[in-house]
Amino acid sequence: MVQSDIILKAENISKQYRLGVIGTGTLSHDLNRWWHTIRGKQDPYLKVGETNDRGTKGESQYVWALRNITFEVKRGEVLGIIGKNGAGKSTLLKILSRVTGPTTGEIKTKGRIASLLEVGTGFHPEMTGRENIFLNGAILGMTKKEIASKLDEIIEFSGCERYIDTPVKRYSSGMKVRLAFAVAAHLEPDILVVDEVLAVGDAEFQKKAVGKIQDISRGEGRTVLFVSHNMAAVKNLCSKGMVLDNGEISFTGGIEDCINHYLKKYSYSGVNKNCIKKGAKNIIVDNVKFMSNKKTMIATGEPLEIMFYLKGDMNLLKNNLRLDFKIDDIYKNRIAWFSSSINVVKKNIGDSQENKIVFKLKKMPLNVGQYSLSYVLYANQEIQENAQEYLNFDVLEGVYYNNSTINITPKHSQILLDYEVYC
Amino acid sequence: MKENLDDKWLYTISSKQSLFQLNFKEIWRYRDLLLLFVKRDIVTVYKQTILGPLWYVIQPLFTSVIFTLIFNNLGQIKTGGIPPFLFNLAGITLWNYFKECLTGTSNTFTKNQNIFGKVYFPRVIMPMSVTISNLLKFVIQLGIFAAFYVYFVAMGHDITPNVNVLLFPLYVLMMALLGLGLGMLLSAMTTKYRDLNILVGFGVQLLMYVSAVPYPLEEAKLKFPKVVANLVEYNPLSQIIEGFRNMLLDTGMFSLEKLLYTFFISLIIFLFGLLIFNKTEKSFIDTV
Numbered sequence: 001m002v003q004s005d006i007i008l009k010a011e012n013i014s015k016q017y018r019l020g021v022i023g024t025g026t027l028s029h030d031l032n033r034w035w036h037t038i039r040g041k042q043d044p045y046l047k048v049g050e051t052n053d054r055g056t057k058g059e060s061q062y063v064w065a066l067r068n069i070t071f072e073v074k075r076g077e078v079l080g081i082i083g084k085n086g087a088g089k090s091t092l093l094k095i096l097s098r099v100t101g102p103t104t105g106e107i108k109t110k111g112r113i114a115s116l117l118e119v120g121t122g123f124h125p126e127m128t129g130r131e132n133i134f135l136n137g138a139i140l141g142m143t144k145k146e147i148a149s150k151l152d153e154i155i156e157f158s159g160c161e162r163y164i165d166t167p168v169k170r171y172s173s174g175m176k177v178r179l180a181f182a183v184a185a186h187l188e189p190d191i192l193v194v195d196e197v198l199a200v201g202d203a204e205f206q207k208k209a210v211g212k213i214q215d216i217s218r219g220e221g222r223t224v225l226f227v228s229h230n231m232a233a234v235k236n237l238c239s240k241g242m243v244l245d246n247g248e249i250s251f252t253g254g255i256e257d258c259i260n261h262y263l264k265k266y267s268y269s270g271v272n273k274n275c276i277k278k279g280a281k282n283i284i285v286d287n288v289k290f291m292s293n294k295k296t297m298i299a300t301g302e303p304l305e306i307m308f309y310l311k312g313d314m315n316l317l318k319n320n321l322r323l324d325f326k327i328d329d330i331y332k333n334r335i336a337w338f339s340s341s342i343n344v345v346k347k348n349i350g351d352s353q354e355n356k357i358v359f360k361l362k363k364m365p366l367n368v369g370q371y372s373l374s375y376v377l378y379a380n381q382e383i384q385e386n387a388q389e390y391l392n393f394d395v396l397e398g399v400y401y402n403n404s405t406i407n408i409t410p411k412h413s414q415i416l417l418d419y420e421v422y423c
Numbered sequence: 424m425k426e427n428l429d430d431k432w433l434y435t436i437s438s439k440q441s442l443f444q445l446n447f448k449e450i451w452r453y454r455d456l457l458l459l460f461v462k463r464d465i466v467t468v469y470k471q472t473i474l475g476p477l478w479y480v481i482q483p484l485f486t487s488v489i490f491t492l493i494f495n496n497l498g499q500i501k502t503g504g505i506p507p508f509l510f511n512l513a514g515i516t517l518w519n520y521f522k523e524c525l526t527g528t529s530n531t532f533t534k535n536q537n538i539f540g541k542v543y544f545p546r547v548i549m550p551m552s553v554t555i556s557n558l559l560k561f562v563i564q565l566g567i568f569a570a571f572y573v574y575f576v577a578m579g580h581d582i583t584p585n586v587n588v589l590l591f592p593l594y595v596l597m598m599a600l601l602g603l604g605l606g607m608l609l610s611a612m613t614t615k616y617r618d619l620n621i622l623v624g625f626g627v628q629l630l631m632y633v634s635a636v637p638y639p640l641e642e643a644k645l646k647f648p649k650v651v652a653n654l655v656e657y658n659p660l661s662q663i664i665e666g667f668r669n670m671l672l673d674t675g676m677f678s679l680e681k682l683l684y685t686f687f688i689s690l691i692i693f694l695f696g697l698l699i700f701n702k703t704e705k706s707f708i709d710t711v
């Protein structure tokens with residue numbers, strides 16, 4: 001009973017923003033608005049807003065960053081909020097954490113809401129780490145007594161023990177984040193709002209942070225609202241999800257369904273319809289499938305099978321069949337090339353029921369990003385099918401190196417190799 | 424159990440807002456934050472300066488000297504037997520407290536938009552902490568005034584405080600209410616209209632001259648044109664300054680009627696500022 005009751009309820013939340021520069025027009029609009037209010041009429045500008053789509057040109061000066069958002073969160077639930085940039089995620093979190101008010105609608109809550117700050121906002125550079133723990137904790141709503149009782153824990157979690165009596169201005173940015181997160185993680189709000197904190201800090205710290213959020217939600221039974229672009233983290237942490245699109249809810253449900261919905265909707269992946277296939281076409285590739293542990297997601301470091309299903313004149317299958325494919329990045333740089341004439345483990349094509357060629361990768365070596373796949377199929381000494389940029393796919397964030405202390409971005413390396421270090 | 428489920432909401436975030444909505448319970452819950460902000464302001468203000476808190480002392484002394492030279496030596500303003508330097512120092516000491524409160528709180532929203540944009544706490548904590556931490560500065564400056572007071576008495580000047588000195592805390596409170604109230608009002612308005620930021624700087628300067636700081640109220644009544652004389656007389660600030668000098672130096676006028684008037688005006692300005700401030704805090708982050 002207690003576990004399943006509703007702790008947060010949002011009804012018809014909308015938020016309107018005015019575009020452009022706040023300047024000369026502001027006063028006249030304000031006066032007009034005020035004139036309507038004192039006569040008991042509705043705000044005249046509430047009618048005009050348009051959907052918030054960054055890409056399209058609009059008529060109105062006003063846009064709806066959020067429109068008619070209604071949802072409920074149960075106690076102990078971890079709700080993931082996903083959506084592309086500008087979908088309204090941060091605006092929603094801002095309203096939830098009472099930084100700004102909604103234009104219409106209301107949110108009812110049965111618990112205190114606290115939000116995880118971004119990189120040490122509220123830290124005073126001249127004050128020491130210890131003083132800042134108190135200040136930051138108090139800003140987040142803790143009393144001095146609460147902070148004092150958790151001080152040792154916070155310092156230990158932050159891993160900044162040595163610097164704790166040094167002014168924060170001497171800290172590295174990573175240390176500031178650690179300290180800020182450590183304070184926030186030891187808050188005891190009923191509802192914790194987390195926005196992209198995991199984007200900063202090294203891999204070790206990210207792991208620690210995710211673990212801590214898991215502890216908070218599972219162990220301590222507190223409610224968490226989590227916003228991130230890191231699908232792997234969202235999937236690990238959340239039980240339920242909500243997809244925002246142009247300020248409106250486009251999907252709610254279990255987190256896996258949500259991620260699938262999101263990826264399907266925005267993903268760049270899929271068969272390229274403009275692909276022109278050339279060749280003799282006596283035998284062709286019917287379908288290309290990716291198989292991984294995560295089913296629909298292709299993530300760095302995960303085992304992956306790439307399967308090419310063939311169709312056509314089956315007699316050709318035994319006749320010098322060869323499939324080559326290459327992977328390019330979105331800038332059309334060649335990243336990798338594979339061929340069925342190399343490293344063949346087992347060859348029974350043409351004998352079995354399924355006519356497919358499978359490439360198995362123990363660990364997906366491609367780093368996060370978007371790629372395209374092109375292939376050429378040879379049989380009987382001629383090109384049967386040549387499809388350039390046949391398929392586009394996304395590679396999501398994953399773990400390639402199990403014991404890395406740094407986060408390797410595509411800027412470091414587009415492709416990851418297994419190696420060992422001796423020193 | 425189930426029927427009163429709706430009554431158990433802890434709080435509601437709503438687009439509608441009642442006219443006057445101040446959650447005192449919440450402010451009380453954040454009292455530690457208030458103290459920590461006060462501590463932060465005091466500890467950090469003169470970090471990495473050479474003279475440090477000495478600046479507290481230098482500024483009123485120099486202003487007093489200048490005022491004495493210009494208004495008393497050059498301008499022949501009578502201070503009623505009180506050494507002009509001490510007379511000016513008294514006015515400046517209390518005026519400084521008002522000025523610091525006003526300028527310190529008038530940029531509350533613009534200065535703290537970073538932190539206000541990330542996390543919620545009762546915003547009014549911020550200007551309140553400024554007003555409280557400025558008290559320390561005031562006490563230090565009051566100490567300087569006391570030192571000169573003793574010096575002038577020792578030099579044989581006939582100056583004594585009168586019985587009104589018991590009202591001293593009330594005068595400081597009124598000054599705080601005025602500074603805080605006007606500051607909150609300005610800070611709420613600067614979120615949209617930055618013009619006011621520019622105004623504050625020289626506006627305070629001008630305000631000082633109609634607040635009877637470098638001259639006694641009596642002189643203003645005698646020498647100013649009628650309109651200006653009235654402006655000065657009904658300005659609550661000049662009443663406070665005059666009353667303050669009256670209790671400490673036993674000079675000028677005191678009337679209970681004027682005191683009540685001043686207190687009332689201060690309270691109204693404070694409440695009005697608080698109201699506008701509270702109305703703004705909900706949406707300022709969108710317009711700042």
